[in-house]
Each structure stands twice: as structure tokens, then as C-alpha cells.
Amino acid sequence: MSKKKKENQVQVPEQTESLEALEMISNSSYMIVIGNPLLNAKFDLTAFQMKLFHFLVLNTNQSLEGFTVTKVKVSEVAEFLKNKTSDYLYDLLEKESRKLLKKEIYWEDEHSWKAAHILAQIEYHKKEGAFSFMFPPMLGTHLLRLKKNFTYIDVRNIVSMDSVYAIRFYSFCKEFERFGRFQFTIDEMRKMFNLQDKYELYGLFKQKVIVKAQQELIKNSDIIFDFDEIKDGRKVVALLFTIKKNKNKPRINDLVMASDEGRTIEEAAYELIEMPVENAINQKIQQWHETLQVHQVSLSLLTDWISKYPIEQIELGINYVLEEIKKGKNIKSVPAYLSTMVATNQLVTAQQQTAKQNQEKLEEKQRKQSLVKQEEQRKQAQETFLQQVYLEKKNAVMDVLKNHPTLFEQIVGVLQQSFFTQMYVDKYIEKYGNVLTLENFLTYFKEDTGFETVVVATVESQMNLGEIITIKQKYAQEAQQLGLKYY
Numbered sequence: 001m002s003k004k005k006k007e008n009q010v011q012v013p014e015q016t017e018s019l020e021a022l023e024m025i026s027n028s029s030y031m032i033v034i035g036n037p038l039l040n041a042k043f044d045l046t047a048f049q050m051k052l053f054h055f056l057v058l059n060t061n062q063s064l065e066g067f068t069v070t071k072v073k074v075s076e077v078a079e080f081l082k083n084k085t086s087d088y089l090y091d092l093l094e095k096e097s098r099k100l101l102k103k104e105i106y107w108e109d110e111h112s113w114k115a116a117h118i119l120a121q122i123e124y125h126k127k128e129g130a131f132s133f134m135f136p137p138m139l140g141t142h143l144l145r146l147k148k149n150f151t152y153i154d155v156r157n158i159v160s161m162d163s164v165y166a167i168r169f170y171s172f173c174k175e176f177e178r179f180g181r182f183q184f185t186i187d188e189m190r191k192m193f194n195l196q197d198k199y200e201l202y203g204l205f206k207q208k209v210i211v212k213a214q215q216e217l218i219k220n221s222d223i224i225f226d227f228d229e230i231k232d233g234r235k236v237v238a239l240l241f242t243i244k245k246n247k248n249k250p251r252i253n254d255l256v257m258a259s260d261e262g263r264t265i266e267e268a269a270y271e272l273i274e275m276p277v278e279n280a281i282n283q284k285i286q287q288w289h290e291t292l293q294v295h296q297v298s299l300s301l302l303t304d305w306i307s308k309y310p311i312e313q314i315e316l317g318i319n320y321v322l323e324e325i326k327k328g329k330n331i332k333s334v335p336a337y338l339s340t341m342v343a344t345n346q347l348v349t350a351q352q353q354t355a356k357q358n359q360e361k362l363e364e365k366q367r368k369q370s371l372v373k374q375e376e377q378r379k380q381a382q383e384t385f386l387q388q389v390y391l392e393k394k395n396a397v398m399d400v401l402k403n404h405p406t407l408f409e410q411i412v413g414v415l416q417q418s419f420f421t422q423m424y425v426d427k428y429i430e431k432y433g434n435v436l437t438l439e440n441f442l443t444y445f446k447e448d449t450g451f452e453t454v455v456v457a458t459v460e461s462q463m464n465l466g467e468i469i470t471i472k473q474k475y476a477q478e479a480q481q482l483g484l485k486y487y
Contacts (some may be wrong), residue, residue: 003167011246014080030058030154030155030156031152031153031154031155032054032057032152032153033062033143033150033151033152033153034056034057034142034143034145034150034151034171035141035142035146035149035150036141036142036149036150036151036175037107037109037142037149038105038107038139038142038143039151039171039172039175040105040107040172040175040192041105041106041192042105042106042107042191042192042195043103043104043106043118043194044106044194045100045103045118045164046096046164047161047162047163047164047166047167048092048096049096049099049103049164050080050158050164050167050168051080051158051159051167052077052093052096052097052100053100053118054153054155054158054446055072055077055080056072056133056135057068057143058080058470059072059076060135060143060144062143062144062145062146063144064145064352065140065143065144065145066136066137066140066144067120067134067136067137067139067143069123069130069132069134069142070133070134070135071125071130071131071132071133071444072092072130072131072133073128073129073130074089074093074130074131074267075129077089077093079107079158080155081159082160084161088366088369088373090129090371090394091369093131093365094124097119097122097131097133098122100117100118100119100122101117101118101119101121101122102117103117103118103119103172104116104118105117105118105139106160106306107116114138116136116138116139117136118135118136118139119133119134119135119136120134120135120136121133121138122134139224151171151174151175152174153170153171153174154222157170157220157221157222157223157432158170158220158221160220161216161217161220161221162195162216163216164210165193165209165210165212165213165215166212166213166216166220166221168192168193168213168215169213169214169217169225170217170221170223171222172241173217173223173224173225173241173243174223176241176243177223177243180242180243181241181242181243182229182240182241182243183238183239183240183241184238184239184241185238186202186205186236186237186238186239189209189239190205193209195209202236206236210227210239211242214226214227217246218246218248219244222245222246223243223244223245223246224243224244224245224246225241225242225243225244226241226242226244227239227240227241227242228240228242228485240424247283247287247375248283248287250444258333259479281306281311282357283386284311285299285302285303285306287411288302288303288314288318291318291322292318292338295325295334295335295338296334297334297335297338298335301335301339305339305342305435308343309342310348311341312348313342313345313347313348314342314351316347316351317338317341317342317343317344317347318338318342320341320347320374321334321337321338321341336350378482378483381482382482382484385475385478385479385482386484389471389475389479390456392470392471393456393460393468394452394456396465396467396468396471397455397459397465397467397468398442400440400459400465400467401438401442401445402438402442405438408436408441408442409436410436410463411455411458411459411463412425412428412436412441412465414458414462415454415455415458420454421454421458424450424451424454427449427451428441428444431444432444
């Protein structure tokens with residue numbers, strides 16, 4: 001969408017910001033805008049549910065005044081998540097989207113507080129392999145035609161994140177990026193993350209929420225944070241976060257124009273660039289040095305490692321030693337201990353074995369899920385088959401009764417010989433009296449009383465009717481394929 005101004009027309013700042021936001025998201029397949037009150041709202045979602053929410057916003061026309069139904073195919077969700085389409089994904093989407101119907105989001109400002117469910121409705125289109133979603137109207141203020149107080153989100157940064165806290169901190173970093181820092185009290189974060197009764201010890205909260213989010217942003221995002229603790233006496237009451245660009249995930253300068261014809265500025269700004277190998281190695285050495293210089297590890301030692309060992313092996317050795325230090329292990333010479341651990345490939349082997357075991361577990365889990373799905377499909381096919389065969393049997397019995405007017409009397413006689421079927425005959429006589437006719441027999445047969453079922457079963461089992469035999473022969477092979485011995 002291009003921005004055009006009429007001559008002599010003055011636009012207020014809010015209008016200009018709104019146009020810029022719409023232009024930004026229309027020029028990108030990955031960019032959305034979200035109102036800041038939603039970014040800072042209180043809610044309790046899993047990482048998958050957060051990704052699903054962002055995907056639905058990405059597929060919503062944010063230039064509209066009100067929400068319309070958003071229809072997405074399961075294959076599109078799979079492509080977004082970089083997963084293969086599978087029955088498991090269908091089931092997961094159904095389960096998690098239905099949970100979103102019940103999930104509440106709560107936010108407030110100086111005027112009021114508001115609460116809404118994240119989704120208003122969902123519909124699954126069986127033949128298309130697609131879901132239709134709709135957001136509740138109350139979210140429109142923070143998702144549609146935003147004029148101020150909003151943040152751009154590039155959804156590519158969150159796809160690989162496993163922690164919901166990492167996804168939320170990425171949003172905070174983007175929201176406050178122009179200021180370079182932001183601050184939350186511990187109580188504010190507990191409320192936003194719905195963790196009032198979890199990770200009650202600050203040390204556990206810091207490790208499971210803050211540090212975990214920090215590590216995932218370093219691995220996956222173009223923007224990261226450091227944090228400093230703010231104390232009241234000895235108690236940590238707040239955290240001051242400093243926002244930084246991620247040196248390990250470089251991107252083209254935001255202001256660089258696209259060199260290829262037909263590409264937009266935004267697409268160039270967010271395209272990953274391939275760095276020369278030497279450049280990347282130098283950056284890696286610099287990163288290690290920043291981390292390890294407190295332990296008197298020199299640049300020359302790091303350069304020596306690079307000349308001898310694979311980067312993955314060096315990284316594993318460094319991480320292992322840092323973890324040992326964190327646990328309180330007494331190490332006389334950190335550089336010497338690091339050199340020993342970097343030189344061994346046992347950590348690489350252990351990591352490979354762990355990865356192999358995790359892959360085997362995943363494959364076994366997927367195999368079991370596939371078997372469960374196959375069994376459900378087999379039972380559904382059996383049920384459909386039996387309904388079809390029974391309908392033909394029922395119609396055949398009706399035709400025989402009409403062509404043999406006295407046959408119904410024989411059937412009544414057979415039914416009276418069993419205690420179970422006698423009950424159905426008693427109800428039949430109770431309704432029509434002792435004067436039984438073919439007409440009232442057929443009328444009662446068509447009613448949903450259970451009488452029809454026992455009549456069909458009795459005719460099939462005790463009367464050698466050619467019509468029933470023909471039906472059984474017709475479906476014998478299909479019944480065998482479905483594992484049905486009796487049908």
C-alpha cells in the first residue's frame with residue numbers, strides 16, 4: 001500500500017502513524033502491529049498458543065474497522081511453524097485453538113480495566129483441512145487500524161522459541177526499543193505472566209523466566225536484553241532491562257534501500273545476510289572473549305582453539321565450564337580447565353547421543369500417536385460401514401414384510417419366545433391392542449423405539465431370507481478388510 005497525500009491536506013501525527021503502520025504490514029509477509037496494552041496484558045498462554053495467536057493476527061486484515069472470519073489451512077500453519085503437515089498437527093490445532101476459546105486476557109489503563117477471551121469462535125472445515133477463527137470485538141482496539149501506542153512485531157523471530165516468556169520478552173524489547181531500556185517490578189511481571197503462585201522464590205523465578213527468556217532471545221531473535229537487579233535492602237524488587245541488537249543474528253540496516261528491482265525497503269531491512277566465514281569467526285571469538293575475560297582468558301588462547309578445534313566443540317567446552325563455575329565448583333585455573341574441556345570431543349559425543357535419544361523418543365511418540373489415530377480412523381470406518389449395511393438390511397426387511405402380509409405374525413411369535421424381545425412386543429400391543437395388522441406393525445417398525453432393531457436382528461438370525469443373505473455376501477470382503485467378523 002502506498003501513502004498518497006492530497007494537495008493542501010494536513011495529516012495529524014496519529015493519522016501519519018496509522019498510515020505508516022498499515023504500509024509496513026502490507027509490504028511484509030511477516031510483520032504485524034499490536035497495541036501495547038495487549039503486549040503488557042495479563043494472560044496465561046503456552047508458547048504454541050502464543051505462536052498460533054501471532055499467526056492468526058498475521059492472517060487478519062488489520063486495515064479493517066472490524067474483525068471478519070479468518071480462514072487458514074492446516075498446511076499454512078505447518079509452513080509457518082516449519083513443521084510437516086500431519087494428523088498430529090490437526091489434533092494439536094483443534095485442541096489448542098479450543099483452549100484459546102477459554103483463555104482470558106486482562107488489561108487496564110487509567111480509565112478502566114477490560115477482559116476478553118482471546119478467540120470468539122472457531123470452525124473446522126473437514127473437507128478443506130482448514131480452520132476459521134474470529135477474534136472478539138474488544139480486541140479490535142489493539143489489533144485494527146491502530147493510530148498510536150502500538151509495536152511492530154516480526155513473527156519470524158518467535159517461531160523457533162520454546163518458551164512463552166521468551167516470546168513475551170521479545171515483544172517488550174520491540175515495544176521499548178526506541179528508549180533502549182525498560183523496567184518492571186517483580187510483582188508486575190508475576191501478574192502479567194500469571195505466576196503469582198509459581199516460582200515463589202526469586203532465584204527460581206529469575207532462572208526459569210528471565211534467564212530462560214534471555215537465552216532464547218540470544219539464540220533466535222534479532223534483539224536481546226541484559227538486566228540489572230534493583231533492590232530494597234537485600235530483596236530484589238524490580239529489574240532494569242537494557243535492550244541490545246543481537247550480534248549473532250545480524251540483519252541488513254533498517255534504512256538500506258533494496259538493491260533488487262521490485263523489492264520493498266522493509267523486505268531488505270529484515271532479510272538475513274550471509275556473512276563471510278572469517279567475519280563470523282571473528283565475531284564468535286569476540287563474543288567468547290567478552291564472556292571469558294573475567295576469568296583471564298586471552299584472545300590469543302581463543303584464536304589458538306579456533307585453529308585446532310571445531311566451533312561446536314569449543315562452544316560446548318565453554319558452556320560446560322561456565323555451568324560448573326555457576327554450580328560453585330572450585331577451579332584453580334579457569335583457562336587451563338577450559339583448554340582441557342575444549343580439547344575433548346566427549347562433550348560433542350554426549351550431545352550427539354542425547355540428540356539421538358531425543359530423536360528416537362520423538363519418533364516413538366509420533367509412532368504411538370499415529371497408531372492411535374489409525375485405530376480411531378478404523379473404528380470410525382467400521383461404524384460408518386455397519387450403519388450402511390444395517391440400513392440396507394432394514395429396507396430389505398420392510399420390502400419382504402410388504403410382499404408377505406402374514407410374515408409379521410410369525411415375527412411377533414418369535415419375539416414372544418424371548419424375555420428380552422417380549423418387552424418390545426408388550427409395548428407394541430399396549431399401543432395398538434390385540435388386533436395386530438401389517439399396517440400398524442410397519443408404523444411401529446418405523447418409529448424410533450428400538451422395536452425396529454430387534455425385528456431386523458430376529459429376521460437376520462432366525463429366518464433364512466435370501467434378501468439378507470445377498471446383502472451379507474455383497475459386503476463380506478469389505479467387512480473382512482475392516483476386521484469385522486459379524487456385521
